[in-house]
Amino acid sequence: MEMPVWWNASLGGVMGLLIGSFLNVVIYRLPKIMERQWVEEIRAAQAQSAQGDPGAAPPEQERFNLMVPRSRCPSCGHMVQWYENIPVLSYLFLRGRCSACKARISVRYPLIEIATGALFFLCIQRWGMTPTGLVWCGFSAALVALAFIDWDTTLLPDDITLPLLWAGLLASALQWIDVPLYASVLGAAAGYLSLWLVYWGFKLATGKEGMGYGDFKLFAALGAWFGWQALIPIILMSSVIGAVIGIGMKVFSSLREGGYIPFGPFLVGAGFTAMVFGPNAILNAVLNLLGL
Template identity: 40%
Template structure:
């Protein structure tokens, strides 16, 4: 650990500046992902539920405006005015505009700059702990995906397959060369993580007569264990549960909500996953 920190202090200044810029840019993209992906999923589900008749033209929806991660261009959420490039610079534009929209002067959510700041901190902290190489790239991808999943689940109670599955496959791919753990430990971890949480949910749901967790929680647990191994599962689930308990206590103290208030499990799993990968790195 001391050797890594000594190496980090000798890295040139442009390395840290580059990491900071990359982190901010990734944070800006994560904002787009966090906002648009749940809407894209909802629209796809609505389209799948629709049952057009045999007389309905399959080309009826061809002229519908495109909505994905690239199109349409970013717009003000209040008035719909397209955002100019100089007002779309990660973090700095929010500070320059003092947290208000340039077009209609409405308040901009602090969630946007905080996500960008979090992504930048992840990049700099990872660069301090890990020398340049495959391990650093893996930790950055792992951490940024967990950040996006935690925020999406916290806002929408949704852990999209479009993020959990790539997180799972990437964990197995990075561990092909034992970047963090051996491949057998990663495979067993993925299988055991999914089955363990599914079994726990099955038993508790039968006990309380309602479903306690979603399938996304099982997949996210499997994905984290694919990076950190089956050995991480006891600590991972314990830390995630403690995060949930602390969140409930804070909600009770700050907003007076009941102790029975339901909260998403994804953010707790994401925090626990970051702690687990940090433990592997430091050790």
């Protein structure tokens, strides 16, 4: 017996809530894991240069990954219990405060869970509980994590961007997405090279770095998922979104020190727009906005 579309979509939404809870861990911990790895590499290099000096040996560090240690309150160290970690419901039950010290819990946590649940619901409602629907769920989860990590830290981790790129190429090869393999490969290559050329042109002209290599990889991944034809609409939409938000932040004096705004979240916004409405709809919307 085939399950009704709304039932499968609801199951997808619940799955998205659970994945969204895990994404909160990824968004917080992955940059810290990267920083610890960099520190360990520096210490190892220093120890090696000291030619075996015992005093230069790197000290043991507490295990820290996406699973260990268990989540704790950053204010008092209270270890979060399983019933305090139920997506959205626990936040509402706790009234947005730690059960031990009553410190406020950021509303961003349930919002990320809700957003991920809504995206999964949309993907399953549109493509069903099929390989196509599931790979677009994975695409959505990766983009949510990348957007918030980049916004917080200006980092786009290879641990997410590169698997996202290869997943797009594989999904195209297996015909799980409606993008021919040649268009997916060209999209990945053109996406990377286009921003790479912009980066070096800007750096040679100004002596400054206008973006990071993570942006190249994310744009390449979007090219793999949507094909080379979608690159211009995506970059136009991300630029428009970035300009609007940047102007708004400047008006309200909320720009960061140096006036830098990470570009990754705007690429993510354009990627979600392409997923929901299609790249052609993006191009038409931008052209209409510009009065062309």
